[in-house]
Structure formats: C-alpha cells, structure tokens
Amino acid sequence: SQQGEEDPQALSIQEGENATMNCSYKTSINNLQWYRQNSGRGLVHLILIRSNEREKHSGRLRVTLDTSKKSSSLLITASRAADTASYFCATVETSYDKVIFGPGTSLSVIP
Amino acid sequence: GAGVSQSPSNKVTEKGKDVELRCDPISGHTALYWYRQSLGQGLEFLIYFQGNSAPDKSGLPSDRFSAERTGGSVSTLTIQRTQQEDSAVYLCASMRLSTGEQYFGPGTRLTVT
Numbered sequence: 750s751q752q753g754e755e756d757p758q759a760l761s762i763q764e765g766e767n768a769t770m771n772c773s774y775k776t777s778i779n780n781l782q783w784y785r786q787n788s789g790r791g792l793v794h795l796i797l798i799r800s801n802e803r804e805k806h807s808g809r810l811r812v813t814l815d816t817s818k819k820s821s822s823l824l825i826t827a828s829r830a831a832d833t834a835s836y837f838c839a840t841v842e843t844s845y846d847k848v849i850f851g852p853g854t855s856l857s858v859i860p
Numbered sequence: 861g862a863g864v865s866q867s868p869s870n871k872v873t874e875k876g877k878d879v880e881l882r883c884d885p886i887s888g889h890t891a892l893y894w895y896r897q898s899l900g901q902g903l904e905f906l907i908y909f910q911g912n913s914a915p916d917k918s919g920l921p922s923d924r925f926s927a928e929r930t931g932g933s934v935s936t937l938t939i940q941r942t943q944q945e946d947s948a949v950y951l952c953a954s955m956r957l958s959t960g961e962q963y964f965g966p967g968t969r970l971t972v973t
Binding site for chain 2: 779780782784791792793794797837839841846847848849850851852853
C-alpha cells in the first residue's frame with residue numbers, strides 16, 4: 750500500500766516561478782526523502798529530512814516536515830526548464846528500513 | 861566507485877518465458893531494493909534485502925516473482941512465465957543505512973509481447 754501521497758499530481762509553471770509539492774503519509778517515520786526522476790528512468794536523491802527536523806535547505810530546494818500532520822512539502826524556488834521532471838516523496842518507517850514511494854508529482858516548467 | 865548498475869537495460873520477451881534481471885549495488889551498501897514502475901506511475905515496492913536478514917518479500921505481486929541476493933552483493937530478480945502485465949521498468953536501489961539515501965540504477969525496461 751502507498752505510504753506517501755503527493756499532491757498535486759501534475760503542476761505546470763512558468764520558468765522563474767516557485768513550485769510547491771506536498772506529500773502526506775500515514776505511519777510514524779524515521780525520515781522522509783524527496784527524489785527526482787527524468788524520462789522514466791533511475792531516480793536521483795534530492796534531500797532527506799529526519800523526523801526530528803522541521804526544515805531543510807539544499808540550493809534552490811526547501812523541504813519542510815510536519816510530523817503532527819504527517820505531511821511534507823518540497824519548494825523549488827526560481828524554477829528552470831531543467832527542473833521539469835517527476836518528483837517523488839519516500840518515507841522510511843520508524844520500525845523498519847523499507848522505503849515506500851508515493852505516486853509522484855509531474856512538474857513542467859515552461860521556458 | 862561506480863553507481864548501481866542493472867542489466868539488461870532493455871528486455872523484450874514472449875509471454876510465458878522466464879526472465880532474469882540483474883542488479884549490482886554500490887559496494888558497501890547493505891540494503892538493496894527492487895521496485896517496479898509502470899508507464900507514468902509511481903514506484904511499486906517489490907522486495908527488500910538487508911544484510912543477512914530474511915528478505916521482505918511483501919511487495920512481490922505473485923509467486924511467479926522471486927529474487928535472491930548472493931554474497932550480500934549482486935541481486936537477481938526472476939520472473940517466471942511472464943505475462944503482458946509484467947511489462948514495466950524494474951528499478952534497483954541500494955542504500956547505506958547510515959545515510960538513509962537510496963541510489964538507483966538506470967532500470968531494466970521489460971516488454972512482454
């Protein structure tokens with residue numbers, strides 16, 4: 750069964766705008782991760798946020814985690830056409846190392 | 861060293877045939893995962909290996925699917941009597957538990973005709 754659920758399913762923005770994607774999950778987690786996938790092939794790890802962290806930054810990426818609401822958001826600032834990809838959140842449950850992915854958000858950045 | 865590698869990159873097979881997909885994880889990564897991704901869909905967890913522990917097979921869709929990991933390194937996913945609904949990209953990932961980050965291979969695109 751799915752653990753993380755992203756929304757929106759698809760997002761289209763103009764280059765330079767910010768993109769925000771959300772992820773909700775159901776169980777207690779050790780950490781939550783965001784990945785990017787281009788062209789339906791291998792995924793690239795973007796950022797990991799631990800359950801005791803509330804916000805994390807990496808370049809143009811900002812991730813927040815609200816464990817009380819069991820939700821996370823990924824913000825990409827000043828988007829570029831090269832950011833066009835599918836973005837997935839993945840959760841690692843507290844009692845287990847199994848990593849479960851959500852269905853993803855498809856982001857299109859229009860030049 | 862090198863990242864996660866998978867072979868073959870593409871496999872076309874006839875319905876009813878058996879296929880073997882291979883994954884070479886990053887050296888030193890004790891955890892190895894297999895996922896399946898259908899076109900335009902998210903990742904479906906299949907199986908998880910961690911060290912010498914018994915694998916978590918809870919995601920395998922049927923008994924036609926099996927996987928093994930020899931010597932704690934290379935893993936093979938076997939699909940017996942393939943069906944058209946098995947067509948998908950099969951992704952392998954390895955993880956160093958200390959960091960929790962997964963490193964994905966490029967995947968094997970399986971097409972069952």
